[in-house]
Amino acid sequence: MHLERRVLISGGAGFLGSHLSERLLSQGCQVLCVDNFFTGTRRNIEHLIGEKNFELLRHDICQPLFVEVDEIYNLACPASPIHYQRDPVKTTKTSILGALNMLGLAKRVGAKIFQASTSEVYGDPSVHPQPEEYWGNVNPIGPRSCYDEGKRCAETLFFDYRRQHNLEIKVGRIFNTYGPRTHPNDGRVVSSFIVQALTNRPITIFGEGRQTRSFCYVSDLIEAFVGMMATPREVAGPVNLGNPAEFTIAELATQIIELTNSRSEIINLPLPQDDPQQRRPDISKAKKLLDWEPKVGLTEGLTKTIEYFEGMIAEGLVQRVHAPT
Structure with missing residues (x-):
């Protein structure tokens, strides 16, 4: 029986993924970093290569992946307009097909899974600050919609897998980091x-x-990720994660x-x-459920x-x- 948690991070060579890899390695986890290097870079994680608990796999999550893990952090997706508008169809496919493949993997192996959603699901908000109950004001056919609607659909898939397959999910909506x-x-x-x-x-x-x-500093956000993954099964989210x-x-x-x-x-x-x-996020839920706020x-x-x-x-x-x- 394995002692360390085996954790897959999709988009693990990206900005957030590389910091999360470091954080989980410091806990003694086995980390499988999965990235197709569309926006992630080897430079972000090269200092981790050679660590006994770190493994790097070049893979596009738009294709199925068959591995054995205990937890999945699904971070893979271009997150800035310059990157996600460079290939908007690919962005939508990464959000939706990628989510389906990671959810399918979690279902097969019984892993709990975290979805890196975004404040962009609120669009140009008419409610301020934005609570999780606000459904948003999003243009479904604009130049940003490949990302905004892709992430909204991914949330739909996560909650349908929870309802239909009793999958343990965690959905965090990330604000500017x-x-x-x-x-x-x-x-x-x-x-x-x-x-x-x-x-x-x-x-x-x-x-x-x-x-x-x-603006939320990256170390604060990573603590929120780890804290949310550790919450009881009934805590699924979505939960706003950002600095108010x-x-x-x-x-x-x-x-x-x-x-x-x-x-x-x-x-x-x-x-x-x-x-x-x-x-601006309303982080009342994060404070209550995760005992977390930015420092x-x-x-x-x-x-x-x-x-x-x-x-x-x-x-x-x-x-x-x-x-x-």
């Missing part, structure tokens, strides 16, 4: 602003920068300029279609993330930056 190993060129606002500031290029803001976001502190995009840009001592100027670009104007403040988290990107720039690994989302 940042930290080391964020892709430097994925167009996300924190990484884009930091790289622009460190290279003294103009910081690009959509609209006037009055739209708001809530709310900032305008303009405030974020100003703080990053100050922390980097940058000479960057701020320039404004037109707002993209369906860009949410407000985004890392924005200044502390930005400082750690800036150090990471300074290292990437020094190594010549950062070139150009897309306008941020």
Whole structure:
């Protein structure tokens, strides 16, 4: 009989997956990192290769996978508009076919399974902050819908597997998360602003920068993942996972300029279609069910993330930056 928990992480070479791999290895788990490297990179997990409890498998979860595991964290999916709009059909297939394959695996081997859902299921919300009971305001045919509706359908599949097959599921809705190993060129606002500031290029803001976001540091989010997987069987979610502190995009840009001592100027670009104007989680359920709330403040988290990107720039690994989302 095995003593260590055998854990599969789909998207394990991505930003969140690599941090989760480290966290689970520190607990003594056996970690199977599964990734097709569509957006994940070997650099994120190369320091783990050679660890006795870490295994890397190149695989696309749009295809079935037959392994023996106790737990599954389904994180695989491009998560930034630049990446998920590059191949929107593939994004939808990863969300839906990938979910079906991971759910099928969990059903076959009796594993419990965590779904990395997203605050994008709320769309451009008309309720603020967003509680889990809010059904959202999503454009089903817009340029963001491959991701938004893909993740919404994945949640449907998870809860149908729970009702129909009595599968133990955990669904977490992730709000904006940042930290080391964020892709430097994925167009996300924190990484884009930091790289622009460190290279003294103009910081690009959509609209006037009055739209708001809530930023959760990666270590806080990973603790929420682990905490949710450890909840009793009846706790399925969905549960909002994010930092409820709310900032305008303009405030974020100003703080990053100050922390980097940058000479960057701020320039404004037109707002993209369906860009949410407000985004802040109601984390009452997470506090109650997981006994969890974020601990890392924005200044502390930005400082750690800036150090990471300074290292990437020094190594010549950062070139150009897309306008941020």
